[in-house]
Amino acid sequence: MERLDPRVRFVWVVGTTVSATLLGVFATIAIRFFDASLLWAGPALAAGIVVIGGIHAIYRYRRWRFELQDDAVYIERGVLTHVRTVVPYVRVQHVDTQRSPTERAVGLAKVVVYTAGSRQADVSIPGLTPDRAEALQERLRRMAIESEPDDAV
Amino acid sequence: MPSDVAVPGNRPMRLHPLSVPYRAVAGSVNLGTLVFLGTVIGSGSVDPTGLGFLGLLLGYLVLMGGYQVAYFRRFEYVLADGSLDITSGVVSRRQREIPLGRIQNVDVSQNPVQRALGIAGVRIETAGGGDTEAVLKYVGRDRARALQRELGGSGRARTGEGTAEDAQEGEATVPGGEADRSEEVIFELPTRNLVLLSLFTIDPGAGAISSVVAALSSGGDPRNVFMLRGVIESLPGGTLQAVALVLAVVALAAWLLSFVLTFARYYGFRLVRVGDELEYERGLLQHYSGTIPLDKVQTLSLHENVLKRRFGYATLAVETAGYGPGSDGGGSESAVPLAERDRALAIADRIEGFDDPAVERPPRRARERYAVRFGAAVAVLAGLAYWVATALPFLPDPGTRFLAGVVAVLALTPVGAHLRWRNRGYATTDDHFVARTGFWSRTTRIVPYFRVQTVADARTVFQRRRRLASVTADTASSRTLGGGGATAIDVDGGDADRLREVLRTRLRKRLVERTRRRTGPRSAGTGGPVTPSAPDDGTPGSDGEEDGDGGSGDDGTPWVDVPGSDDDGSGGDEDSGDEDDEESGDGGDEDSGDGGDEESVDVAGSTDDESR
Known part of the structure; x- marks a missing residue:
């Protein structure tokens, strides 16, 4: 089973921090209208979320693993809810590589696999080095073609 | 009834001329216009019989009419080379080509006015996108009917072009499918x-x-x-x-x-099989008819709410990737709106080769989980009610009667848990994955293996405490809310691991079989069977895995069979008996809520299993 690049934790924490900061700002503004003596609660809320997000990122990284098996991509992830996903190559519609600004900053990329399914229609594998992501994309593409272009919906 | 108005191929066609006045009037007489007119006239600022006002109204109508004439003149559709090409648009023009092999459903609707005029609206659905891909408003009734048939199975089969893709779609496209236009009424709603x-x-x-x-x-x-x-x-x-x-x-x-x-x-619901398609019609005032290609069916679902179960009835619904039941008012809701349960199942068997398997219930420890959950919900609600009652002065103080009520409801939670547990389960038959859940409104979802898109196994913290898992087999149904695929909730952890493998291996096997069946007779035409063997080679041991689930169906035991899963009526009393015991024991465990309990729960669960 392949694991993610450890730097992905940083990407996740940055993501949480951005949303936590926004939330903190809005909370602070809202609190100002009610009780100015409680102003500390906004930043405290944000800080709390960042701490929880950090812990979550650590565990998330520990749980995350994936494997290209004979006939399917197999993914294990999830901290509170453990999820194991099987995406058969036959079902892959297309494969993307994506890089967010944070990911570019730390030199990571992610691969997104799309299926025609209704619920988990896109499955993404984050925390890959750009080379790995590209190789993965190429490999998935080949597997999808090899496993017969059968049965479009 | 063969329609005398065939759809001419390769010749551009227009909408029905009567669609112009109908569209003009229907477009003008809408709620917004009426409200506007009502307000204008009602306010007294305009004299409704005045020349100016009438002139304005007339001008508006002429404008609408003119637009509709232009729309009519610009609208053209052609059935050619295995695709339906539609050119339309007054201001911005659009040309759309829809490969016939990609068409999922063709629906025809007529409201009373349209029926009087002899025109009908046609909607064509393909997979992907939430919107209807093409709308013909309006064509003649017979033309609509002919289109429905032409765009359906036989039309797809007949088109020589693009069969490499189309042929993947199903048995329908095997040569000879073209001839099969036999009709047969499957269901009429009495x-x-x-x-x-x-x-x-x-x-x-x-x-x-x-x-x-x-x-x-x-x-x-x-x-x-x-x-x-x-x-x-x-x-x-x-x-x-x-x-x-x-x-x-x-x-x-x-x-x-x-x-x-x-x-x-x-009113007047009828389901007819025409060749390889289902056709339904229904409606008293607004009349609907539609086609569902049998080889496009993604998921079947059987709905039996409490009342239906009590009287032995059931509803059968069909989902395609074009739309699912209830996806919009005009779409198909059900294959069988209401029939005796046996009847509904017989029709499911006709459509998908499905019969009612015995489902395996969740392990008994799942029932404890439900009881704890219901208990917690009751406690929270009671607490809230108490708080509200004491906080608001005009409400009576919650006294002993309130407390007695809460206790009474709490006493009911084991019953609720038992009912939920009884109505939940899954089965793996030869060709289908079946998952059932819900007491008030019980839904059994049936997914053919070869329709599975992804398989997911999710275990929440609470499920892990009791070694349970929820396994979802997703399909390409267009319906997102409560649709698409099937989820077996609260399966034993080990069973879930096996189930995942079963779904995966059978998806592959059934796909290979389907391809073989189709490419066999077709091989003379196109390249022949290139792919079928590939997946087999790539996956050594797939047979072993499949057999591992204990009866893969080759030997006539089509579903994962677990002893004691079939104690429907007889064991009922016993069940609720020991259920109560488990419940009271477990309630304590849950409250203290530390990791140490897990073991005791597990032990209790396993002895329970063994004792049966």
């Missing part, structure tokens, strides 16, 4: 069933309409609701009784309205 269905169905729209009308008619004073002031005031008793009465009246009105709506919607 009046008795229609009435029962209307009684059983609670249309959410009716509830909303009834509430809104009630609110409007009350004019702010609830006693005025539905002009019932006299009745309400003549009643003895206080406000509480009056409130109850008003609620009852609103509910009754909603139910009556729901009855009427459902009755009109499913």
